[in-house]
Amino acid sequence: MRCPYCKEDKDKVIDSRSSEGGRVVRRRRQCQLCQRRFTTYERIEELVKLTVVKKDGSRVPYNRDKIISGIQKACYKRPISMQQITEAAEVIEEEILRQPGQEVSSRLIGELTMQQVNRLDKVAYIRFASVYHEFEEVNQFIEEVQEVIHRPKDTAGQKDLFNNTT
Numbered sequence: 001m002r003c004p005y006c007k008e009d010k011d012k013v014i015d016s017r018s019s020e021g022g023r024v025v026r027r028r029r030q031c032q033l034c035q036r037r038f039t040t041y042e043r044i045e046e047l048v049k050l051t052v053v054k055k056d057g058s059r060v061p062y063n064r065d066k067i068i069s070g071i072q073k074a075c076y077k078r079p080i081s082m083q084q085i086t087e088a089a090e091v092i093e094e095e096i097l098r099q100p101g102q103e104v105s106s107r108l109i110g111e112l113t114m115q116q117v118n119r120l121d122k123v124a125y126i127r128f129a130s131v132y133h134e135f136e137e138v139n140q141f142i143e144e145v146q147e148v149i150h151r152p153k154d155t156a157g158q159k160d161l162f163n164n165t166t
C-alpha cells in the first residue's frame with residue numbers, strides 16, 4: 001500500500017480486523033519510511049463488482065469516494081470528523097450489501113446517505129436534502145417543518161373554536 005503521506009510503497013501491517021460480516025478488512029499500517037500510520041479498507045469483490053443504476057438508467061461502477069465526498073460537502077464547516085464520515089459511509093455500504101443482486105439504484109444510495117447525514121448533523125442534513133430534493137424524505141421533512149410553522153396558529157384556532165362552542 002502506498003503511504004498517503006510520503007507516497008512510499010513500503011509498509012507493515014500492524015493490525016488487521018474484519019467488519020461487515022467479514023466483507024471488509026481494515027488494516028492499520030505503518031509506513032516503513034516515514035513511520036506514520038494509516039488505515040486501509042480492503043473490501044471483497046462484492047462492492048467492487050457492484051453497479052450503480054442512475055435515474056436515467058445509465059450504469060456506473062460503484063465508488064465509495066462519491067458517498068464520502070457527498071457527506072463531506074454536506075458537512076462542510078460542521079463539527080463532524082472524517083472518522084464520523086467514514087463510519088457513516090460504512091453503515092451505508094453495509095446496507096447496500098444487504099440488497100440482492102449486483103446492482104443498486106443511485107436513489108437508494110442517496111436515501112441511505114441522507115439518513116446517515118441526518119444522524120450526523122441537522123444543518124448538513126438540510127444541505128444534503130436541498131441537493132437531493134427529489135427524494136421522499138425531503139418532502140416528509142418539508143411537511144414536518146410546515147407542521148411546526150403552522151402548529152401554534154392551528155392550536156389557537158382550535159382553542160377559539162372550542163371557546164365559541166361552549
Ligand SMILES: [Zn+2]
Binds near residue numbers: 004
Ligand atoms: Zn510514509
